[in-house]
Amino acid sequence: MRLGIDLGTTRTIVAVHDRGNFPIVSFSRPDGDLVEHYPTITADVGGKLVHGLEAEAAERDGAPSLHSWKRLLHHTRQDEPLVIGSVEVKPIELVTSFLEALRRDLFERSNVAGIMTESLECVVSVPANSHSTQRFVTLDAFKRAGFSVRAVINEPSAAGIEYAHRHKSTLSSRREHVIVYDLGGGTFDAALVHIANGHHDIELTSGVALLGGDDFDAQLCAMALEMAGRTFPTSSQARADLLRECRAAKESIHPNTKRIVLDLSALGDDAPEQPIVVPIADFYERVRPLVLETLEALEPIVTALRDEEQIGGDLAGIYMVGGATGLPVVPRVVRERFGRRVHRSPNPAAATAMGCAILAADERDRGTSLVSERFTRHFGVFREADSGDRSVFDAVFPKGTPMPESSGEPIVALRQYRAAHNIGHYRFVESAYVDEAGDPIGDMTPHAEIVVPFEGDAPQESPVGRLHGEGPRIEERYEVDAAGVIAVTITNLDARRAAKFVL
Template sequence: MNQSDKIIGIDLGTTNSVLAVIQDGLPVLLPVNGERLLPSVVGIAPSGEVVVGTPARNQWVVAPERTVRSIKRKMGKAETVGMAGQTYTPQEISAFILKDMREAAQAVLGGDVRRAVITVPAYFNETQRQATLEAGEIAGLMVERIINEPTASALAYGYGLAGDQHLKVLVYDLGGGTFDVSIIELHSGVVDVLATAGDNLLGGDDFDERLAAMLADEFAEEHDIDLRQHHQAWARLLRAAEEAKIELSSAPFAEIKLEYILTRDRKGYPLHIQREVERSEFEELIADLLGRTITLVRKALEDAKLRPNDIERVLLVGGSTRIPAVWELIVAQMGQEPHIEIDPDAAVALGAAVQAGIIAGEEIDAILVDVTPYSLGIETAQVGYGGRLYADLFTPLVRRNTTVPVQKSQMFTTIVPGQEQIRINVYQGENPTASQNVLLGDFMIEGLKPNRADGLSEVTVNFQLDVNGILDVTVVERQSGKRVSEQLKASRQRLSPDDIARSQAKLAAAYTEMEADETFDPGVAALLDRARKTLEQPDLSAGLADDIAGAVANIRHAVAEEDDAQVEAYCDELIDLLMEVEG
């Protein structure tokens, strides 16, 4: 195909816009102005030059009157915005962004690019879609198709391309400026939107604002100055909050350091901000906002007349889905792990490129991504009812199907006051009982000193996994900064039948120990004994053995948590499995 006949795919986002195209049968992202994600910000520089992307975003800090951002929220409205003394329609501002994207595509492809597929939220009405078409035309593009963002996400994952698939998919899209959830059905290559719900004033920007507002309130308490009334200071605080949010998605805490946030206070002294923010503190700040997304998920399910277990795939889209609390909420609501094999920032643009390729008649292969096939984590323990210690718990840091390379950190504390050493056991697998997974390695951390008032020590465990399956584990004592590192090789092979048999034997031994455990209700103990005897059967299939082992581990964990409802639910699950074996 002649490069000038190429059709590009564009995700025209509220916060960032992304460009993609089919090359050698695969959708790939194309950088715009050297940026993989182009900030959807437009400005007029003092020289009169139009600036788009990061330069415009930087200018907004010092010259908001010459800069426009989040224009997507105004698409389809009969409004204008001011920029450097001129008025512009939302279509015209969007056209500045699209023009830069078109020129970037031409620079890479080496020919004139005039055709595009552009995505919009599923809830966009016809007026908003028409405005998007007009923005493309102003930028010199023939918009071949406007497609829904959830449909594009499904195409990125390859769903809807195979004619024999019939799937119900829930797409949870939490971007910088908007949230929407869509339930789509794919059948014989056709993609239908069954239901959609959303909030175009809810996204990562709102999370940034919550964190910035907390810091501004603390600053006002100390200095009696409201930073919201100082545009440049407030803009810097918002930027710092965004950077902290991003860091907290992979680390347990982040430090915000803003020197000279105000050049002088009422007495002429410069003022600064230095504050450490913990992930748990940030997640508590935005808990109600994340709760609103789950309310909308339930609404979409209700509108589609479906239950969570009717959904066969859950896709996470949008950069804000990297927040660990989002994962936990989705798993709790939907009862399944979402798919994150494709970069959530890129999925919509890649899907738009797939649709563009289909229109252009290109041969398209499935997107190949390198993911970790198993979860990676460490063995942990927790103190339960009556001070009883529950050990051998598996806490994953990197979840299975996560795109590699990846880096994740989490903070842990010692168990008893004054504890001077801990052993780090690194496992790979999916079982909530650590020892039922594959041990990748272990090492000792010694010489710990209490760094909390209760005599416990806090340490940060960092996992860094590369494309070759090499796992670098680093443990940092929070107060002293002392570091201990270990390099391990993550196995990419499935467990052999012998491995499974050994695990089953170990599991059976664990159940024998549990028989004497007086903390179990007699009915639960009898059920676990029945499970133990079932696992001893030599002809038991590996799949059923794994399911039974998982159910038993879940019961143990629920008992430790004193969650009677969960204990009952997991016992019912185990009974069903045992009945399947017993015929």
């Protein structure tokens, strides 16, 4: 069975390939309702973690829970545990056990249970601005949970694939570019996708790592509390209930809605006697800055289009996907800026998963992979310069470096030098931007640190000493595979000793 899986911040969506179609999987809730998503929620039930539909139900019964943990993967280091109720769990273990539950529920409580096969070949998506650790954790967790992963692709590429599949006619030799605008639960991603001859190439990406539907819920909640003269409840149960109520109210807003009615019963004894009525215009005014923030993040892409006349002329459209574009003010503000070129997906929450499934079903020769991806951030290492007086950033794989094709050879970068110290200390980072001197600026993610002895064997204990040009010759060999996972092998060429690290 071939599947596409979009591990979303709030909702995980699965699409399958079934005789040329790509239906979205529905799951049955414990109460029997069918939903076309699997909640990305984990709860602690008596010291044991439960996930998805079970977690959603447990949370309603008062179990401590964690929502939107995908956001935390962007910041948390791999060895730093997350806390859910009484349970501490490492990120990789959390994602693995969530995916094990998803796999089980595909077999036990989904509408495709009857056609499931033991081997599940999937394409999975990650946010375009994910750093290598996040990609690695995702890939590794899917494998550990028993999925066979054909590819890890960027979410906007997946949406671009779905657009190309759905709107073949708007694409032509003169219109080969699509801007994907993806506003999900936790992140905003934008990408300029070039589509030609069945190939998809991400030319430029942009986004806001922490902006999504969750923030609209929080604003609605804050507004209602202000109007009621109440403060945010301290109990995490009350907070979760309140946010759930606000989210449900937000999701039921349609273009003709005039006011939002919230009863704030989650506040318990402190709940106001009358429901709170928020005029829709006030709510829209309040969240407008959030939408404007997405437009600002689109600017680098728009500027690139303007600078390159021939690209600007061939824009097939701006494709709006992600559940949070369901709030009418979102497409409205985007249309104020871009007019009729804006197309909202008929199934905005599912476009990414469908794109993954379309790619998973692709039988083309692996030599001509459907997606060629690029580094969306600069990957590099801080090394000491001027005999250790200064550190300089070396962009090993600059932003825009093409990723290897899914079946292709890894891409390699080499560095050779004479060690200046008896110990090599490498701090790897990824960065969205670098300045003119090549130093990382803005959003930067430190994601690994390794220490290698160049002389003797005890790195931590022995003090760092300078070698004054007499040090051994060192080679750093970087390899990046098609999933975007980077490994480095550091070899002491004189001592013929090598150590390999997956970053």
